[in-house]
Amino acid sequence: MTRFFTLRTARFASVLSVFLLHTAPAWADTHYTAHAASQSGNGHAVSFSAEQVAHGAQIYAGACAMCHGADLEGGHDVPDLSTYFTARWANTPIDQLAGYISRAMPLMAPGTLPPQDTAALVAFLLHQNGVISATDAPLPMEEARLAKLRFPAPSASSAAATKP
Numbered sequence: 764m765t766r767f768f769t770l771r772t773a774r775f776a777s778v779l780s781v782f783l784l785h786t787a788p789a790w791a792d793t794h795y796t797a798h799a800a801s802q803s804g805n806g807h808a809v810s811f812s813a814e815q816v817a818h819g820a821q822i823y824a825g826a827c828a829m830c831h832g833a834d835l836e837g838g839h840d841v842p843d844l845s846t847y848f849t850a851r852w853a854n855t856p857i858d859q860l861a862g863y864i865s866r867a868m869p870l871m872a873p874g875t876l877p878p879q880d881t882a883a884l885v886a887f888l889l890h891q892n893g894v895i896s897a898t899d900a901p902l903p904m905e906e907a908r909l910a911k912l913r914f915p916a917p918s919a920s921s922a923a924a925t926k927p
Contacts, residue, residue, distance in 0.1 A: 808897035809857070809912050811886035815901050819887025822880050826869040835891055849892050853916035857902075858909035861885050878904040893917070 824833075830841045837843030842851075852860050865881045867873050876884065882904045890896070894915050903909055 810898040810900040811902040815886035819883035852914040857912040
């Protein structure tokens with residue numbers, strides 16, 4: 764009987780994790796739309812350093828690729844970190860993305876990434892999704908500074924280029 768409940772609990776936790784992975788970005792996007800609209804303009808230009816991108820690539824390979832795929836393609840139960848990801852996070856303040864990653868990722872050890880690793884991972888994801896850094900200044904780690912930055916929406920030309 765105990766084994767049945769243990770397996771059932773593990774299955775429930777797995778289903779819950781998948782549900783949260785799919786709905787949390789959508790909730791964040793919807794929840795913060797009013798907040799984003801209340802700020803003037805589209806925020807400041809996003810900047811990140813090449814060093815952050817390289818460090819973020821190492822973190823991604825070690826902590827994220829096992830679930831999200833080596834090429835950010837996602838999988839059966841895990842969303843991709845390219846097309847779906849950019850659609851969900853477009854125009855959202857970057858502090859919301861960094862906060863989500865910091866609290867919820869990696870799935871098997873949420874909340875274990877230090878702020879500099881989270882910033883590097885966000886820089887890597889921005890870079891991998893075609894965002895060009897305005898300067899070589901590092902992406903900040905501070906929530907207040909990240910709140911002034913928005914995840915850039917894909918341009919019509921880049922969205923058309925990614926369609927098969």
